[in-house]
Amino acid sequence: MVGLNKVIIIGNVGTDPEMRFTPNGNPVTSFRLATSRTYTAPDGERKQETEWFDVVTWNRLAENCNQFLTKGQRAYVEGRLRTRSWESQDGQRHSRIEIIANRVLFLDRRPAGTLPETGEAASDDDLEPSEIPF
Numbered sequence: 001m002v003g004l005n006k007v008i009i010i011g012n013v014g015t016d017p018e019m020r021f022t023p024n025g026n027p028v029t030s031f032r033l034a035t036s037r038t039y040t041a042p043d044g045e046r047k048q049e050t051e052w053f054d055v056v057t058w059n060r061l062a063e064n065c066n067q068f069l070t071k072g073q074r075a076y077v078e079g080r081l082r083t084r085s086w087e088s089q090d091g092q093r094h095s096r097i098e099i100i101a102n103r104v105l106f107l108d109r110r111p112a113g114t115l116p117e118t119g120e121a122a123s124d125d126d127l128e129p130s131e132i133p134f
Helices: 059-068
Strands: 007-013 018-021 027-040 046-058 074-087 093-106 120-123
Touching: 018 059, 027 059, 046 059, 046 074, 059 093
Parallel strands: 046 093
Antiparallel strands: 007 027, 007 074, 018 027, 027 046, 074 093, 093 120
16 A cells, blocks of 8 residues: 655744754754634634644755745745654653755745755755754
């Protein structure tokens, strides 16, 4: 049976991107993205609900996101979900669901130096290393 793991979100960058490097020298950039929806509660009150997503990019896409994305910008992110688990020094188990992005589009007006015409950070079809060193 074939499966599908794909997610597409549009939101506001909530933290400036942070770039690191794997022991092999591959760049990894992560940032948080917020999406909001507004709805009317049964009592008629308008409410807003915000969801936060952890986004991870690799290689050339990581370099572009680190260089051109800043907190507050709107971005389109396309990728797959991955659950990462680890044990802290005190023995507690932790897990985090991340979006491993293979495409990021910058939706706000391009700052000087971004890719021409599209504002796209480019897609990264390279496979990321199986381990993230953080």
